[in-house]
Amino acid sequence: MQPYLWTLGAALAAAALALLTVEIIHRVIRRLGRRLQLMAELADHAHRPFQVAATVFAVQVAVRIGTGQFAIGTNWRQTVLHFLVLLVIATTGWLVGALLLAAEDTALSRFRTDVSDNRQARRLRTQVNLLRRLTVAIIVVLALGVMLMTFPAVRAIGTSVLASAGVIGALAALAAQSVLANVFAGLQLAFSDAVRLDDVVVVEGEWGRVEELTLSYVVVHIWDDRRLVLPTSYFTTKPFQNWTRTQAAVLGTAEFDVDWAVPVQEMREELRRLAEGTDLWDGRVCVLQVTDAVGGMVRVRALISAADAGRLWDLRCLVREHLVAWIRDRRPVALPRTRTEYGDAGGHLPWQWAQRRHPAAARADAEEVPDDARVFGGSDDGEARSNVFVGPEEPVDAGTRP
Template sequence: MLQRYYPANWAFDWDSGLNAGIAVLVALTLAYLAYQIIFGLATRLARLSETNVDELVVERIRRPVKWSILALGVTLMAGANPDLQAVWEPVAQFVRPALLGWIAYTLVKAFTATVEYRMEASDDPVAMRSRRTRLAVLSRTANFAIVFITVGLMLFSIPSVQSIGTTLLASAGLAALAVGAAAQPALKSLIGGLQIAVTEPFRIGDLVKIGPDAGRVEEIRMSFVTVRTWDERLLIVPTCRFIDESFENWSRANERLSGPVMLHLDPITDIAPIRAEFERYLGAHALFDGRTQSCLVTEAYPESVELRLAMSAPTIGELFELRCDVREHMLKWIRENQEDALIRHRLEVPNGHPKAGEP
C-alpha cells in the first residue's frame, strides 16, 4: 500500500519526518481548539433547553466527534504538506470509516436513550411497552448494520482483501440466502425479530405463556427472547418459536383478567348460602374491580359437585392474590358453617348386619 505514496527507492528523510511531525502537532492543536469551541457552544445551548435530552445527546456524541475533528484537522493539514500526506493517507483509509461508523453507532445510541427518556413520562403502560419493544429490536438491527458496513469499508482499504470486503457487504442483503442450510436458522431468527418489532404479538413487559411456563418478557433480541418466570427462572426462547408456534399473551391490551377458584364439594351441599357468602366477601375485597363475579355449579359427579367461583382484578398479580384469599376464606367458611359440604369417603353398613354390633 505504501508504494502508492513512496517511490521504490524511497529512504527516510529526517527533515521530512520532522516537518511532518510539526505539521501533525499544529493540526492537532488547532483541531482541539476548534473542538473545545464547538462543544462549548453546544453544551451552553443544550443547558438552555427545558429537558435533559439535548445534554444527553451532546454528551453521547462528544468522544467520537472529538476524534473525528482531530482526524479532519490532520487530513486538512496533510493536503498542504506532502510529507505528512505520505504518512497520513495510508492510516486515514482505516481511520475514516472507523470514525464514521463510531459516530453513526453513537447517534443510534443517543437516539435510543432520548426516546427512552421521553417514554418515562408516558402515562399509558401499554403504549410504553410497545415503543420499548420496537425501539429495542430496531436499534439493535441498526447497530448490527453499522458495524457490518464499517468493517466492510475498512477492508476495502486493503488491496489484497478487497474481495473479502465486497463479499462481506454483499452478504448483508438477500444474497445471504445462498450460504446454505447452516445459515438458515440465524436468518430465520433475524427475520423473526424484525417481524416481532413490526407486528408486536408481544412486547417487553408482557406476561406470556409458552408451553407449561409463564413469565414476563424481559428482553427481545434478534435471535432470542428472555422470559422471567414467577420463580425467578430465566427462559431463553428463540424468536422463531413465537412466529411458528402459538403462545398466550395475558397482557396484550391490558392486564385485566378474570380467574376462577374451583371448589369440589359434597352433593348434599346447599349452594345458595355459599354463593351469598362468596358475593359478600368478594364485594368487600380491596383487590376486586367489579367486572366479573359469578358462582356456578359447572359439573356434577356421583360423589361430588364442582363449584366455580369467578372473579376479576385490575392486574394479573392482584388477580392471583385475590384468588388465593377467596379460596382460603371460602374453605374456612364452609368448614365452620357447612361442615357436611366437605367431601368425605363413606362406608355404609346396612342395619342388622351380623358384625354391626360386635366390639
C-alpha cells in the same frame, strides 16, 4: 528531520484545535439540552465519539497537507495516511451509531412504562430495542466493508467474488437457515404486536414476564425468578398465552371440588364480601358458578378480576385460602366426601331424600339469578363480554321465510 517535526506539530495543533471546537460545541448543546430532550441525549451519547472522530479527521487532514508540502518518503506517507483513513471510517461509524441511539432514546423518553396503561409504550420500546440491535449490526458491517475496500488487494478480490455471490448467498442461507429464521421471527414479533417487553405470558406451562426480546431469543422472567430462554421462532410457530396484549387487567379463576350439599348462593355472597374487602380486586368481575357436577363432586369456580397479573396471582391465592377456611369452619357439610349409603329412599335423614318443591317456586328462583352468578351478562362488563363472544347472525333463506 524538519519535515517530520513540522508534520507532527501540525498534527498536534490540528488535534488541539479539534478538541477545543468539540468542547465548545458540547457546551452549547448541553445548554440547549436544558430545554430540548434531543440535545440532552446528544450531549450524553455523542460527545465522546464526536470528540474522537473530529480529532482523527483533523489529524488526517494535517498529515496529508504536511506530507504533501515536503519530500517525505512515499511508502511512509501512504502507510500513515491509510491508517488514518481507517481510523476516520471507524470513528465515523461510531459517531453515526451514537447519533442514532440518541434519536432512539429521545423517541422512547416520550412514552412512559411506569404507568398502568403502558401497552403503547411497551410496544414502541420493543420495536426500538430490536431496531437498535439491527442498526448497530448494520453500521459495524458497513464500516468493516468500507475499511476492507480501502485495500487494493481486497478490491481486486471483491470483483471476482461478486460473480459468485449468488452461489455463496445460497450456501450461506442453507447453512444459517435457523439463525435467519430467528432473525426474521424477531422482526415479525417487533412489528406484529404479538408480544412486547413486559408482557405477561404463559409458555411451556410457565407463567412469567417478557424481560428481554432480541432478534434471536426471548427471555421470560418466571414468577419464581427463574429465566426461560426461548428462540424467537418459538413465538411464531407455537401457541402461547399473552395476558396483557390488549390491556393489563386480567381475569383469574379459583376452582373447588366440594360436596353436593354446598350452599352455592352463600358461598357466592362470601366471595363478594371478600372481594369488596380487599384492594387487590379492581371492581370489574366477581362471579361464582357451578361449572361441573359429575363424579360425586360439585366443581365451583370463582372468577375474579385484578388490575394486573401480579395482583391477580395474590387475589387468587387469597380467594382459595379464604373460601377453604369458610367451608371448613362455617359450612363443614360442604366438605368433599365419599358416601356409602345403606338402606332405601324411605329414610328420614336430609341427605337421603329431598322434598319436592312447587314448580312455581322453582321458576321464580330461576328467574331471579343474581348478577354475580353470570359471566356473560348481569352487569355492564358481562354484557360487553357477551357481545364479543356472540357470532354473526345466520342469514335467513328466502325460501324458508313464512
